[in-house]
Amino acid sequence: MSCGTGDCRQCSDAELAALALAGHALAWDEIVRRHGHRVVVSLLARGIALDVAEELTQETWLRLVQQQRAGRLRSLELPGLAVAQACWLAREAGRTRARREALAGRVLSPEVGPHERVTDPSVDPEWQTMQRERLEVVMREIDRCPARAREVFRTVYGERAPSHAEVARDLGMSVQRVRQILCEVRARVRAVLGEMEGEDERWSI
Amino acid sequence: MEHLSPAEIEAIVMGAEPADEPVRRHMSECPVCAERLEREARLEEALHEGALANSAVRSVRVGAEAWRVVLPAAATLVIVAAGAWLATSRNREVALVVPMSAAPAMMHDEPRQDAPGLRDPMSFAPGYVVIAPSDYCRWVVAPAE
Numbered sequence A: 001m002s003c004g005t006g007d008c009r010q011c012s013d014a015e016l017a018a019l020a021l022a023g024h025a026l027a028w029d030e031i032v033r034r035h036g037h038r039v040v041v042s043l044l045a046r047g048i049a050l051d052v053a054e055e056l057t058q059e060t061w062l063r064l065v066q067q068q069r070a071g072r073l074r075s076l077e078l079p080g081l082a083v084a085q086a087c088w089l090a091r092e093a094g095r096t097r098a099r100r101e102a103l104a105g106r107v108l109s110p111e112v113g114p115h116e117r118v119t120d121p122s123v124d125p126e127w128q129t130m131q132r133e134r135l136e137v138v139m140r141e142i143d144r145c146p147a148r149a150r151e152v153f154r155t156v157y158g159e160r161a162p163s164h165a166e167v168a169r170d171l172g173m174s175v176q177r178v179r180q181i182l183c184e185v186r187a188r189v190r191a192v193l194g195e196m197e198g199e200d201e202r203w204s205i
Numbered sequence B: 001m002e003h004l005s006p007a008e009i010e011a012i013v014m015g016a017e018p019a020d021e022p023v024r025r026h027m028s029e030c031p032v033c034a035e036r037l038e039r040e041a042r043l044e045e046a047l048h049e050g051a052l053a054n055s056a057v058r059s060v061r062v063g064a065e066a067w068r069v070v071l072p073a074a075a076t077l078v079i080v081a082a083g084a085w086l087a088t089s090r091n092r093e094v095a096l097v098v099p100m101s102a103a104p105a106m107m108h109d110e111p112r113q114d115a116p117g118l119r120d121p122m123s124f125a126p127g128y129v130v131i132a133p134s135d136y137c138r139w140v141v142a143p144a145e
Helices: A013-021 A024-044 A052-071 A078-103 A125-144 A147-156 A164-171 A177-196 B006-014 B019-028 B030-095 B103-109 B133-142
Strands: none
Touching: A013 A024, A024 A052, A024 A078, A024 B030, A024 B103, A052 A078, A052 B019, A078 A147, A078 B006, A125 A147, A147 A164, A147 A177, A147 B030, A177 B006, A177 B030, B006 B030, B019 B030
16 A cells, blocks of 8 residues: 555545545545545535535535444445435435424425435436436547646546646646636537537536 | 626636635525536536546556557467477477487497396296296206216
């Protein structure tokens, strides 16, 4: 293992998972740094408000650490496990709120709240097929990007999740240039996803 | 507060800059911006998944390319080894045929173990009783009158 008790930033995800399962606090810190934002984004993509998404993400990490300390965590597949845990917490929060409202005798809104929209995708084959097609389109478009843009994209979205400043330093460019390249890649991917689904509105901001 | 700009929404979703208090307040009050944030987060999620899948595909490609190099090298090695083996085995066959010039020297150096008369006669047929030489002599020497 390349990282002992020192700098966990150099560890691969598999090494970090092994250390975290052994109860290494610094490994947990690094896991939260790498995957925390990814979990927040997953909740935002399911319609959860930013503040709630951040709270649920904190709760997710707490639960995972508690599970590990109780010896109930056998493996740590990240970010999948954290995303699944966060979505489950979001669903539970939605159900609890609905129960409280029902007990309080309030009339439930016919409109479905964002928490209720957080569904388990593994049970929906149509969603999975769409997801696969979307993934292929995204990968193809990333491959079509210029070499420098691909390099920046792969470094930023890579396993070690470096900050934009770190990427800029490593690749010898300014932070503004890194962000500009990322925005160009996003614009290309947004356009092809809009074309694929025939709904440009769905992916535009 | 006006709606958030695309750059502001991108910055939140990319984690480039943390959202400050007015932006959070606006996000909780403005369904339009909340929906735009959701759309951009969906795109971010797709990009994360694309990057993950891309790195997995690249590692498979690297493995395949490594095999593309290793396999021909291994095949070359096998061919060379087979050639070397064939060449040495041919030399071995040639060595089995003793040159006539070397034959006498070999024969004189050390007699072969299976040369007639050198082996213990008892080993031909264990249990066989050899007639003692004295009995042969009995018939050769004329009996005394």
